[in-house]
Amino acid sequence: MIDLHTHSTASDGSLSPAALVACAHECRITRLALTDHDTVSGLAEARDAGRKLGVDIVDGVEISATWANRTLHILGLGIDPGNSQLVAGLRAAAIARTERAREIGRRLEAAGVSEAWTLTRELAGDGLIGRAHFASMLVNHKHAKDNTQVFKRFMVQGKPGYVPASWMPMEKAVALIRDSGGVAVLAHPVAYALTTRKLRAAIEEFADAGGEGMEVVSGRIEPADVIRLARLAEEFGLWASAGSDYHGPDKPWLKLGHVPALPSGSRPVWEHPALKRP
Numbered sequence: 001m002i003d004l005h006t007h008s009t010a011s012d013g014s015l016s017p018a019a020l021v022a023c024a025h026e027c028r029i030t031r032l033a034l035t036d037h038d039t040v041s042g043l044a045e046a047r048d049a050g051r052k053l054g055v056d057i058v059d060g061v062e063i064s065a066t067w068a069n070r071t072l073h074i075l076g077l078g079i080d081p082g083n084s085q086l087v088a089g090l091r092a093a094a095i096a097r098t099e100r101a102r103e104i105g106r107r108l109e110a111a112g113v114s115e116a117w118t119l120t121r122e123l124a125g126d127g128l129i130g131r132a133h134f135a136s137m138l139v140n141h142k143h144a145k146d147n148t149q150v151f152k153r154f155m156v157q158g159k160p161g162y163v164p165a166s167w168m169p170m171e172k173a174v175a176l177i178r179d180s181g182g183v184a185v186l187a188h189p190v191a192y193a194l195t196t197r198k199l200r201a202a203i204e205e206f207a208d209a210g211g212e213g214m215e216v217v218s219g220r221i222e223p224a225d226v227i228r229l230a231r232l233a234e235e236f237g238l239w240a241s242a243g244s245d246y247h248g249p250d251k252p253w254l255k256l257g258h259v260p261a262l263p264s265g266s267r268p269v270w271e272h273p274a275l276k277r278p
């Protein structure tokens with residue numbers, strides 16, 4: 001059992017890295033990538049826990065990047081978390097996140113949500129703050145009934161809690177990942193609501209920039225999309241990845257290790273030389 005896309009309290013997941021690894025061990029996952037948004041701060045703890053429990057931890061990250069005025073998520077698998085350029089790039093992303101969060105807080109307060117910034121900052125704790133933390137705060141304080149509703153009402157383009165972020169260009173995210181020894185994987189390609197044409201353009205530019213893989217199985221994907229993505233991966237010569245995008249037990253729609261098998265014929269990214277184990 002392999003899961004190559006998960007989150008911890010280092011970003012917007014609800015389990016600490018150690019608790020996440022313990023949970024992975026319980027559901028018999030043998031290989032787990034921790035891929036927090038724009039941070040590698042949870043990796044040391046995850047690796048320690050992995051060593052104790054016999055779970056093979058892949059050092060990962062999910063970088064927020066810009067392509068054609070949109071945000072795409074690029075997973076870095078098998079990165080070197082100490083690589084100085086990667087660290088500098090992630091530091092800039094963390095600053096962009098924090099500044100965006102302050103602005104989201106201001107706008108929500110102007111829209112009548114009192115103490116939006118303070119309450120959300122508290123909720124995020126030591127983790128890198130994001131829209132999901134604002135969403136939880138809004139649900140906790142009864143501004144919406146659940147996560148789906150809160151995103152629709154507050155956190156998407158055109159709504160008071162949406163502030164565009166200045167992420168690094170996609171090409172830069174790919175270069176940082178590669179230069180630190182990792183494999184760049186385009187995350188959840190169907191989550192961007194792109195037309196088929198745009199999606200192909202995104203994948204083509206990603207591959208041209210040095211991207212080597214794409215998620216074929218991710219989160220709550222439909223079987224028809226798995227087939228479609230597997231074909232695209234093959235066409236563009238990309239390795240196929242699989243991950244749950246688990247964020248914690250309180251987000252029950254995504255289960256840890258819930259990663260259906262890749263279609264036969266796909267080249268699993270865990271056989272990539274940078275990720276292959278002896």
Ligand code: AMP
Binds near residue numbers: 129131132148151
């Ligand atoms: P951010 O990177 O701060 O813009 O936040 C993106 C994160 O918000 C995603 O990784 C999810 O955790 C969460 N998210 C985005 N859209 C939705 C949605 N429609 N429903 C629930 N969670 C969402």
Ligand code: MN
Binds near residue numbers: 007012037132247
């Ligand atoms: Mn998230």
Ligand code: MN
Binds near residue numbers: 062073187188
């Ligand atoms: Mn993502």
Ligand code: MN
Binds near residue numbers: 005006007
């Ligand atoms: Mn994710």
